[in-house]
Amino acid sequence: MPTNVLIAGGGPAGLEAALALHRLAAEQVDVTVLAPEAEFNYRPLSVLAPFAAGGGITYPLERIAADAEFTHVRGRLASVDTAAREVHTVTGERLAYDVLLIASGARPVTPFAGAVPFTGSLTDQERLHGIVQDVEGGYIRSLAFVVPPGATWSLPLYELALMLAARAFEMCVTVDLHFVTPEAAPLERFGGPVSRELRDLLDLAGIKLHAGLDWTPAMLDVQRVITLPRLEGPEIAGLPSDEHGFLAVDEFQQVVPGVYAAGDVTDYEVKQGGIACQQADVAAEHIAAQAGAPVDPQPFEPELKGLLLTEHWARYLKPDSGASILARRGLSWPPSKIAGRELAGYLKTLEAVTLR
Numbered sequence: 001m002p003t004n005v006l007i008a009g010g011g012p013a014g015l016e017a018a019l020a021l022h023r024l025a026a027e028q029v030d031v032t033v034l035a036p037e038a039e040f041n042y043r044p045l046s047v048l049a050p051f052a053a054g055g056g057i058t059y060p061l062e063r064i065a066a067d068a069e070f071t072h073v074r075g076r077l078a079s080v081d082t083a084a085r086e087v088h089t090v091t092g093e094r095l096a097y098d099v100l101l102i103a104s105g106a107r108p109v110t111p112f113a114g115a116v117p118f119t120g121s122l123t124d125q126e127r128l129h130g131i132v133q134d135v136e137g138g139y140i141r142s143l144a145f146v147v148p149p150g151a152t153w154s155l156p157l158y159e160l161a162l163m164l165a166a167r168a169f170e171m172c173v174t175v176d177l178h179f180v181t182p183e184a185a186p187l188e189r190f191g192g193p194v195s196r197e198l199r200d201l202l203d204l205a206g207i208k209l210h211a212g213l214d215w216t217p218a219m220l221d222v223q224r225v226i227t228l229p230r231l232e233g234p235e236i237a238g239l240p241s242d243e244h245g246f247l248a249v250d251e252f253q254q255v256v257p258g259v260y261a262a263g264d265v266t267d268y269e270v271k272q273g274g275i276a277c278q279q280a281d282v283a284a285e286h287i288a289a290q291a292g293a294p295v296d297p298q299p300f301e302p303e304l305k306g307l308l309l310t311e312h313w314a315r316y317l318k319p320d321s322g323a324s325i326l327a328r329r330g331l332s333w334p335p336s337k338i339a340g341r342e343l344a345g346y347l348k349t350l351e352a353v354t355l356r
Contacts, residue, residue: 013276028291033061034076034089038060042057051163053163067350075090099259099290131224135173140223145161151232155272158187161177162201179208249261252297277342278341
């Protein structure tokens with residue numbers, strides 16, 4: 001009898017796991033994805049939307065479920081009963097499982113009063129578009145882009161800052177731009193060469209960098225502050241979590257026996273789509289092996305990759321690899337932002353079908 005695998009979450013980690021399980025153990029598992037949305041929102045490209053240069057893409061979960069052969073149940077995870085091996089949804093529904101993979105994400109919190117957060121949602125895209133228009137019209141003359149302390153992923157804020165500087169230059173508008181980050185250097189996780197190159201890009205764009213600092217309103221006199229949400233763990237009832245509400249996992253992404261987690265919901269400090277997909281692959285391999293599939297599961301060994309994207313160019317980033325690699329415009333533009341082993345290739349085929 002197939003192992004009943006329940007995946008809570010329909011984001012990158014959840015879909016990566018579903019696709020991996022379909023490839024590795026289609027005969028050994030029966031997969032259900034619990035997610036409240038009818039569509040998968042691919043948000044990394046939403047940084048382009050405020051500049052009317054593109055935006056997020058949505059894919060119907062019904063189509064993905066058919067291709068990956070999982071059942072999609074509309075709902076949101078509320079709690080887990082590990083003794084009964086069932087989850088409870090926010091509406092009171094109960095779903096049984098043999099194995100549970102939680103990929104429901106973290107909780108975004110606006111870190112500064114009065115700041116404009118950017119999560120990639122349609123509301124945030126429209127709000128940022130309004131700010132871009134005010135800069136173009138000369139109504140806003142000073143802005144600060146502020147990376148909050150705590151769990152977040154700062155790369156999108158660098159993209160927004162560089163694109164706004166370029167737009168102001170194109171419109172012959174003078175604007176005082178600042179970038180404030182608690183990082184010791186820009187995108188310091190990628191190492192010295194990438195940090196130095198990004199610092200040079202900020203200098204060239206006329207953006208004043210304030211590194212190694214926590215933002216306070218008294219620091220700069222600016223008209224607008226644009227920031228990212230700080231991420232907090234959801235503190236899922238029935239499961240152990242750390243002091244910030246995130247789920248602690250072992251080397252195979254297991255929280256407790258029979259329960260796995262991947263993505264922003266975990267206590268791994270880097271909150272990024274590519275890392276989330278890597279965690280999902282590790283969990284899927286371990287689940288597939290436990291279900292009897294001929295798989296040799298490997299522990300989680302993170303490989304950080306990034307793509308710095310603007311309207312006109314993109315740069316591939318990798319830690320301590322020397323200077324970044326300039327991506328050329330080609331058959332597919334922009335390049336994939338989430339480097340999921342399963343998800344990236346699948347979405348390309350889905351685009352090809354959808355766009356005919």
